Amino acid sequence: MNGIMSVDIGHLLGGDGAGGFIPANEFKGYPRKYAGVFEQFQTSLKEGKSPLALSLAEEASIPGIKELAQKIKTKYQNVLVLGIGGSALGARAVLQFLKGPFYNMERRDEPRLFILDNLDPLLVAKLENIIDIKKTALIYTSKSGSTPETAAQFIYFYKKYREAGGDVKDIVIICDKADNGINHIARDLGCHLLHIPGDLPGRYSVLSSVGFLPSEIAGVDSARLMAGARAVHGSIIDNPPENNSLFALGTCLYELALKGKSIHVLFNYSSFLFEFGLWFVQLWAESLGKRLSGKGEAVNAGTTPLTSLGATDQHSILQLFKEGPADKVIGFARVEAFSGDIPLTGEFSKEKEYSYFAGHTMAEQLAIEQLSTEMSLVGTGTPCYRITVKDISPESLGALFYFYEALVVFTAGLWDINPYNQPGVEEGKNITYALMGREDYAGRRAEYEKQVEKYNNERIVFEI
Numbered sequence: 001m002n003g004i005m006s007v008d009i010g011h012l013l014g015g016d017g018a019g020g021f022i023p024a025n026e027f028k029g030y031p032r033k034y035a036g037v038f039e040q041f042q043t044s045l046k047e048g049k050s051p052l053a054l055s056l057a058e059e060a061s062i063p064g065i066k067e068l069a070q071k072i073k074t075k076y077q078n079v080l081v082l083g084i085g086g087s088a089l090g091a092r093a094v095l096q097f098l099k100g101p102f103y104n105m106e107r108r109d110e111p112r113l114f115i116l117d118n119l120d121p122l123l124v125a126k127l128e129n130i131i132d133i134k135k136t137a138l139i140y141t142s143k144s145g146s147t148p149e150t151a152a153q154f155i156y157f158y159k160k161y162r163e164a165g166g167d168v169k170d171i172v173i174i175c176d177k178a179d180n181g182i183n184h185i186a187r188d189l190g191c192h193l194l195h196i197p198g199d200l201p202g203r204y205s206v207l208s209s210v211g212f213l214p215s216e217i218a219g220v221d222s223a224r225l226m227a228g229a230r231a232v233h234g235s236i237i238d239n240p241p242e243n244n245s246l247f248a249l250g251t252c253l254y255e256l257a258l259k260g261k262s263i264h265v266l267f268n269y270s271s272f273l274f275e276f277g278l279w280f281v282q283l284w285a286e287s288l289g290k291r292l293s294g295k296g297e298a299v300n301a302g303t304t305p306l307t308s309l310g311a312t313d314q315h316s317i318l319q320l321f322k323e324g325p326a327d328k329v330i331g332f333a334r335v336e337a338f339s340g341d342i343p344l345t346g347e348f349s350k351e352k353e354y355s356y357f358a359g360h361t362m363a364e365q366l367a368i369e370q371l372s373t374e375m376s377l378v379g380t381g382t383p384c385y386r387i388t389v390k391d392i393s394p395e396s397l398g399a400l401f402y403f404y405e406a407l408v409v410f411t412a413g414l415w416d417i418n419p420y421n422q423p424g425v426e427e428g429k430n431i432t433y434a435l436m437g438r439e440d441y442a443g444r445r446a447e448y449e450k451q452v453e454k455y456n457n458e459r460i461v462f463e464i
């Protein structure tokens with residue numbers, strides 16, 4: 001491949017559309033059919049009005065973040081990032097794609113980096129067994145500053161850190177600018193405070209200090225992530241619909257959803273992309289799963305994202321993809337070239353199950369298995385697309401992040417829904433706040449407690 005990334009949508013289409021594919025002739029009409037939505041999307045990106053463009057402006061924060069990362073790296077043995085959802089998933093994806101799953105087990109001079117994104121006392125206890133809290137830098141990431149899981153983690157680790165004699169001025173808080181608790185605390189502590197733009201939703205914030213700081217601490221150059229993002233940005237804004245990968249994929253996924261393909265699988269063919277798959281799930285689900293359209297009509301938009309890992313999940317969920325309900329469209333993400341490919345030898349040459357490996361490599365086998373899986377699924381009527389990135393590099397990952405963010409925003413335009421809010425998660429949060437006794441939710445507490453009582457009375461429980 002010549003560029004940084006390629007997008008192949010050929011197998012979302014199929015002749016007359018039999019078996020759930022898009023008829024080739026229909027596809028030819030999309031540039032006209034969806035010109036308006038696309039033009040609006042392209043213009044808002046070009047003119048920097050789209051929240052996506054805020055990430056491009058965030059590049060200016062990189063030199064300051066590099067300096068801060070350097071200070072943290074020289075002083076601390078461990079870094080603990082506290083965050084959840086968009087405040088954790090992007091950083092996890094960077095760390096895994098560029099440093100691999102065994103990063104914290106390798107012998108290095110850089111600190112080990114832990115990202116704690118759950119409320120689980122056992123998880124916290126296990127982490128405390130292996131880190132010395134005084135030698136651990138704390139990064140508290142919460143765009144809103146009100147997410148209860150992260151706030152609980154922070155108050156716990158803040159106390160431990162202070163009691164161990166840690167310097168509170170070294171703590172880093174990343175949030176948006178507001179007159180709220182997290183900003184007051186940062187000011188009172190006199191610690192590092194990094195702001196992200198209020199209009200950049202958390203799940204789109206990996207290309208900002210939320211992702212840049214953990215990346216730089218782990219030795220990943222965030223400017224290279226941005227170079228990949230910029231390459232995709234250029235290709236999206238410069239090409240007309242007929243020649244635009246984002247337009248082609250977005251319109252096809254939307255049309256396939258209307259034809260009943262209600263599940264969108266991202267099948268990643270590299271263990272280094274596993275966490276990227278989880279980042280994709282949040283981005284897709286929270287951005288597109290919406291009850292109301294822009295006109296306020298109930299549309300229950302979106303498709304259900306799933307992520308799978310190749311070749312591993314060929315031995316698990318593939319059976320269902322192949323023979324279960326015909327409700328899926330599958331995107332394969334693969335890496336074109338792995339550095340340090342591993343040659344396979346012809347050991348046990350008299351045995352047919354082993355001798356055929358001679359002369360092949362591991363990356364070649366993985367690519368063949370990806371192709372075989374894709375062809376086999378297409379053969380039985382599952383529309384598939386394929387995204388290939390050039391290599392395991394920050395540029396490739398930055399390109400993937402930006403491409404999927406843009407894909408989601410454009411597709412939301414086709415559904416006519418807002419890709420930046422998440423009203424569906426608010427109710428559960430409100431109940432939590434009220435039941436936990438948060439002062440400004442006291443008025444609703446009695447009502448929620450009544451609801452809990454009724455709910456518990458309806459349970460039908462079998463003890464074993």
Ligand SMILES: O=P(O)(O)OC[C@H]1O[C@H](O)[C@H](O)[C@@H](O)[C@@H]1O
Pocket residue numbers: 084085086087141142143144145146147150202203286422425
């Ligand atoms: O970064 P925070 O404000 O703490 O938010 C963390 C997460 O909280 C909620 O669950 C939202 O639905 C997510 O979109 C967000 O990423």
